[in-house]
Every structure is written in structure tokens, then in C-alpha cells.
Amino acid sequence: MNYIVLDLEWNQPAWRGAMVEKPVHLVGEIVQIGAVRLNKKFRIKKELRLGVAPKFYKKLHRKVSRITGLTAEDLKNGLPFDKAMKKLRRFCGKNFVFLTWGPDDIPMLLDNLRLHAMDDKWVPEVFDLQVFFAHQIAKQSRQFALEDAMEMLGEGEFRAHDALEDAHSTAIICRHLNMEEGMKNYASLAGDITSRPLASTELRIRYRDKGEALKELRETPFDCPACDGFLTPETMIPQNPHKYLSLASCSAGERYLVRFKLYQDPEHFWRATREVYTITEALRVFYEEKDKRYTEIKRKEREREKEKRRRKKRAAAAATAAKD
Numbered sequence: 001m002n003y004i005v006l007d008l009e010w011n012q013p014a015w016r017g018a019m020v021e022k023p024v025h026l027v028g029e030i031v032q033i034g035a036v037r038l039n040k041k042f043r044i045k046k047e048l049r050l051g052v053a054p055k056f057y058k059k060l061h062r063k064v065s066r067i068t069g070l071t072a073e074d075l076k077n078g079l080p081f082d083k084a085m086k087k088l089r090r091f092c093g094k095n096f097v098f099l100t101w102g103p104d105d106i107p108m109l110l111d112n113l114r115l116h117a118m119d120d121k122w123v124p125e126v127f128d129l130q131v132f133f134a135h136q137i138a139k140q141s142r143q144f145a146l147e148d149a150m151e152m153l154g155e156g157e158f159r160a161h162d163a164l165e166d167a168h169s170t171a172i173i174c175r176h177l178n179m180e181e182g183m184k185n186y187a188s189l190a191g192d193i194t195s196r197p198l199a200s201t202e203l204r205i206r207y208r209d210k211g212e213a214l215k216e217l218r219e220t221p222f223d224c225p226a227c228d229g230f231l232t233p234e235t236m237i238p239q240n241p242h243k244y245l246s247l248a249s250c251s252a253g254e255r256y257l258v259r260f261k262l263y264q265d266p267e268h269f270w271r272a273t274r275e276v277y278t279i280t281e282a283l284r285v286f287y288e289e290k291d292k293r294y295t296e297i298k299r300k301e302r303e304r305e306k307e308k309r310r311r312k313k314r315a316a317a318a319a320t321a322a323k324d
Contacts (some may be wrong), residue, residue: 002096003038007167007262008105010067010112011075012061016277017266020056025202025263025273029057031075033084034163041140042174048091049164051078056115068161080111081116089122098126101170106298129170131189132182143237149173188285194311197275198256199225206269210262213270214244216274224250225276233258236292237287245287247279253322 010028013019020026055086060072079087106126113120130143137152138144152170153176182189201222205209207213207250214236219287221230229251235244244260257277265271277283 001040002093002178003040003174004041004092004096004101004242005036005038005099005167005171006105006109007034007101007170008108008120009070009161009163010108011057011064013057013195014059014266015266017268018057020115020252021265022164023117024114026056026111026115028108029115030081030084030108030112031064031070031078032163033088034165034167035088036164037091037093038171038174042171042179044168044171046091047164048088050082050084050087050267051075053078056082057067081112082118082179083321085113085118094258096134097124099170099174100126100128101149101166101173102143103128106232110308115125128182129173129177129230131186132177132179133173136177136182144172146170157191167273187280187304190221196309197259202273203272203274204267206267208269210270213262213272216261217272217274219245222274224252224256226250226254226278227252229254231256231276235291236260237291240291241289245290247275247287255279257287 008030009032012028013026031052031054033048033052035048036044037048037073054075054247058075060075061153064070078084083242098106101175110123115122130149133144133149134140137149144152146166146169150173153173155169155172183262205216207216218233223229224231225271228248231248231250233246233248236244237309239245239259242262244262246258246260248256248258251254257279259275259277261273261275262270263272
């Protein structure tokens with residue numbers, strides 16, 4: 001088994017109207033790949049850095065240039081995407097898993113593979129090491145920037161946002177983690193939400209605002225991907241500001257977890273992607289933990305509002321008493 005730490009850098013469209021919409025909603029086009037192969041003791045064996053020439057977003061976005069240090073010449077001299085993928089797959093070997101820092105790299109890889117009409121079945125199981133770090137080191141259920149994690153571990157300075165440098169830093173963090181334990185318990189810790197959904201659909205409907213989108217998505221039944229029935233979403237809770245979770249009951253009696261991903265199109269309308277997951281015990285626990293956290297946040301918000309009203313009443317009473 002090879003353990004491949006993977007990090008990607010991607011270019012953005014120069015402006016909203018230039019965004020590719022089909023066959024995928026292309027948020028970014030990969031321009032740099034960094035990979036580190038680890039042995040069974042999670043020590044570094046070999047490294048790979050690849051530059052990739054973009055086919056669609058050819059003009060280097062200023063923000064990407066500032067963050068990564070990449071130049072227009074770097075993009076021009078990069079490999080075609082298909083050749084870069086061949087080199088990456090050869091580097092990974094036949095039996096491997098991906099290790100990433102954060103949840104974004106693999107969806108980006110899959111989108112770019114689909115963009116180029118390339119096979120994505122070879123993409124293996126993935127472990128987000130942020131999850132390991134949050135539970136084992138930080139003891140907090142939240143995301144941590146790679147730079148912050150390195151600082152917390154006393155690993156010194158590093159050059160962020162170069163694909164290989166970030167992959168190398170992530171590989172170093174492995175030394176501080178109980179990798180075997182993290183992989184064994186990953187489904188319960190991450191909620192298995194990184195697994196591939198039973199069905200994924202990019203909805204064609206456009207909404208004027210986010211509130212309208214959430215209301216319509218919650219109230220609109222849709223076809224069950226496993227039978228001739230239909231699914232009706234229940235209460236929606238936020239996973240993050242642009243992802244929302246809901247349980248859904250099929251008319252045939254099955255239960256599923258549904259995740260809606262919201263984004264704005266070039267004309268500033270809100271659109272959504274709907275993912276349906278076969279519910280497992282890990283996913284049920286994951287949803288319940290998110291629901292519990294969301295309920296607690298709303299409770300604290302209500303308490304703050306009540307306290308504001310109480311303070312106003314006390315201030316009004318004090319002002320009245322002062323006049324008397």
C-alpha cells in the first residue's frame with residue numbers, strides 16, 4: 001500500500017462570465033500538482049511536482065499569482081492535463097490511497113477529470129488529515145490552516161501554496177498523528193461525507209437569493225435514485241455557509257442523507273448541486289452531531305436576543321426612574 005499525500009493548485013476564471021458551466025461547473029482548473037509518496041511507516045519515500053498548462057482558464061488570475069507565486073510562463077510551460085495525469089498515476093502505483101489537507105482537492109481533481117472526459121474510477125479512498133489533526137492534536141471539531149497546524153506542532157516555517165511544499169508539509173504532520181487509528185475511525189470522525197454519493201445532480205433551477213433557494217430545495221420532492229419512489233427533504237441544517245444537510249424519506253420507506261451545495265452563477269443567481277448518500281450509522285451520527293451543534297448555536301442566538309431585550313427594558317426602567 002502506498003500513501004500519497006496530494007496537493008493541488010488551480011487557476012480561476014478571469015471573470016464570472018468566463019466560467020465553464022458544462023460538463024461541470026468549473027470553479028478552478030488545475031495548474032500545479034504536488035505529491036509525496038509515504039511508506040508503511042508514513043515516512044517520505046519520493047516526491048513529485050508537476051506544472052499543468054490550463055486549457056480553459058489560460059490567463060493567470062491575479063489572486064492565484066499572488067498566493068502561489070506562479071507566473072504566466074509557468075502555466076504556458078506546463079504539461080497537458082492528460083499527460084500530467086499519466087505521470088501522477090504512474091507515481092502513485094497500483095495500490096494506494098490519497099491523503100489530503102482539507103476536503104477541496106479531490107472534488108477539484110474529479111471535476112477536472114470529468115472536464116477532460118477522462119476516467120475517474122481510479123481515484124481511490126481519501127483521508128482528510130485535517131480531521132485527524134482536529135481530533136488527535138487540537139481536540140477541536142473545526143478546520144485548521146496548514147500553516148497554523150505546522151506552527152502548533154513546532155515544525156517551523158514553510159512556503160505555503162506551492163503544491164509540493166504543501167504536500168511535503170502535510171507529510172511532515174503525519175509524523176505527529178496516529179495514522180492507523182485515524183484511518184480506522186475515519187468514517188465516524190468525518191461522517192463518511194467524503195465518500196462518493198449514490199447520486200449527484202446539478203439542478204437547472206436558478207434562484208434570486210439564497211433564502212429562496214433553501215426554501216425551495218427543502219420543500220421540493222425529487223426522484224429517488226434507488227427506486228421509482230421520491231424523496232422529500234426534512235429540516236435542513238448548515239454543514240458550512242454553502243453546504244446544507246438534510247435527511248430524506250423515500251416513499252418506499254428508505255432513508256437517505258442529502259447534501260445541497262449552493263453557489264452563485266456568473267449572473268449572480270443562486271444554483272445548487274444535490275448529492276444523495278445511502279445512510280449509514282456513521283452518516284447518521286455525523287448528521288446528528290451537526291444538528292446538535294446547529295441547535296445549540298440557535299439556542300445561544302435566542303438567549304442573546306432575550307438578553308438584549310432585557311437590557312433595553314432595564315435601561316428604559318432606569319431612565320423612567322431617573323425622571324421621577
